Amino acid sequence: MSTSQWPRSGGATPSGSLPLWRRALRWALALPPAYAGLLVLLVLAAVMRPQLLSMMLLPLIARQAAPLGLAVIGQSLVMRGRSIDLSSGGVIVGVSYLLTSGYFQVSETVSMLLCVLLGLVVGVVNGTLIVKARASSMIVTLAVAMILMGVVIALSQFRAPGDAPEFLRELVRKRIAGVPLPVLVWLVVLIPVAWLLRRTVYGRSLDAIGANPQAAALSGLPHLRVIFFTHVASxxxxxxxxxxxVGFVGKGSVTLGQDLALNSLAAAILGGVNFGNGRGGMAGPAVAAFMLTFLFNFLTSLGLGEPGRLMLQGGIIAAAALAYSLNKR
Known part of the structure; x- marks a missing residue:
């Protein structure tokens, strides 16, 4: 018998020869933490609060998750490029004031266009300072959020926020084939973005920049332009x-959406997106956004008040940071 015919020993077992249950376990352990967290929550809810899993409440929880789901799309994009965006709270407060205060005597359509213009200005300012001035993305976006909130609070002393436009409230309450419209908007945005990241030059460039910014710059990729447009999109x-x-709450507020930036950061990390790494794709952050929203509803049904909710939010963000540091090792 030749040497090549002797059975081999001491080598690694090929993954294809592993039992099916071990392959399934390995696949499950490789998933982002959000999947396991959602599964545990659903099991607990089935035992302790089965009404949360009813076909009446689940769509409502998904509707509540839609704003966070949209915010985490933008957060996931900038994090893939080793950046961060903490300005979403300021943008949302600005949108709330423009839509509800009547400060500018214009139609509702023009007010919405002004909100889009505000988003473009914020994105351009963030992108320019981060790309051109090479300033810290965390400091820049946090400063922009604080400036916007300060401006809104100052203006609200002369004209307070009022009721949301009626058509916006109607749109948020609208359902198509039983699915709330905000959930459909979330999916309509999520699916093209996921395709964009997988199939286009932009997606490949963003992954290359996140993996190694210096190598991406030396290879001729327009890395600065990609980061700029990513902040505008966010x-x-x-x-x-x-x-x-605004449509969901029904009126404006100077505190609306202030916790969305940190929650989107936590959802992105729990969904498998780290700085420079998009292992969770776009599905992972979406699952994390629904998981966090379901968790808050579950704890509210158990009688947990606002102090406990805030402590839990802090714990989740700390856990997300821990998960990120462990994934880097």
């Missing part, structure tokens, strides 16, 4: 979040 997603939140 700001426009925040405007869309503002439209849905």
């Amino acid at each position: 700001a426009l997603f925040s405007v869309l979040c503002g439209f849905i939140l």
